[in-house]
Amino acid sequence: MGTGSLAASCLLVGPTAAEAASCTTQTGPYQNQVEKFLGRPVDGKQSAADCKSIQTFQKAHEITPSIGYAGQLTWRTMDTILQQRAAGKTPNKAGRCPTNKGRVACVDLSRQLSWVQDGAKLAYGPVPVRTGRDGAETRTGAKRIYHRNIKHWSTIYKVWMPYSQFFDGGQAFHSATRSMYSPPGSGGCVNMRPADAKAYWKLLKNGADVFVFGRKPGT
Template sequence: MTIRAKKRTTSSAVRRLSVLLGAVGLAAPLTLAIGGTAQAAPACTTKAGPHQKDVEKFLGLPVDGRQAPADCRAIQDFQIKRGIRPNIGYAGPVTWGVMREELTARNPNAAGRCPVNVGRVACVDLTRQISWVQDGKSLKFGPVPVRTGRDGHETRTGAKKVYWRSIDHWSTLYDVRMPYAQFFDGGQAFHSIEGSVRSQPGSHGCVNMRPGDAKAYWSLLRNGDDVFVYGRKPGT
């Protein structure tokens, strides 16, 4: 190839590269604009939801049950941060459900069903299928999900105490391991299980826990500590 031919080839390549870069430069803002439009929050609804007062109270807004622009913006902000869709500021059951879960995490004993004036106590709410450890007003651990007794093998309710602990217990009755077992009522105990605590129909009366949660309970509780079981497991 001659020097002149090489120059023409180089010039042609430069022009093609310039055209390509120019196209990219024009396309980039368009792509960003499209992305920005897709991510923009939708307009707020003016309609009050069925849980308007509950949501207003949760967010610290004036509780009047009416949807004001400030209410909608606050609800919409909550929905966007939690990934709730649609995020139009409507106080519906999904939004209130997420808020209720957060309220439970903040204060699982908000209804005062578990007596916490006895010192350290492990509370078990059969209705919500959760448990936590509390000392007076101080929440020590949880709430965490649990699996309690199935129909016909219900976890017994009432005030109890931890009376025997066995870190690597083996159940001769059911021929299964019961790690971090802490017995509080006959053969009923806190202990970890393999698999999901969400699986049904439930245990044979024990309070089944995830391994990490059962291990935490083992470190928090001692013989003589109080346990209080209340409520009713759905389906029993």
């Protein structure tokens, strides 16, 4: 499977898509949180400078409509980034990914984060990933890589999937060139930045363990 639809996974309350040509003057429900994330003065009131800063973030991560509105999807994306930063070099601090399997590729859907560990030792990552959208969720549980193709062609989405490593039916790790935060998510695969997908290709092989847990925000 490749990447999914570009449509947003939730609706904004307030501004509509028709207003996309301009920067909104409306204060969003997550104004304070968004201002703080962006390093803006936190006053809970929309300003022209706030809007431009929010709009820049939205455009970078394909959040539509990109009108600078501090809505649920924009804040959800920022909150995920904050959780990823907080993970630091101890992504498995809570012990959700098993440490008794030797080398295992861990996928935390809740934080949209993946890493490779050897027992309890971190071997690579953690790195941001883009997993399955609502209705096409990346399936959880213990898996194993069963097929690898360095230049796989998706017959469903008509796109190349470089460094594909399949671990559950049509679901695979593979490279993607878009933002890892682009909503609503993939068609079920674990999208990765090119350098990370290449690193996983070198670290894993057929039969390698994969463990997927958590729940993607918005699903």
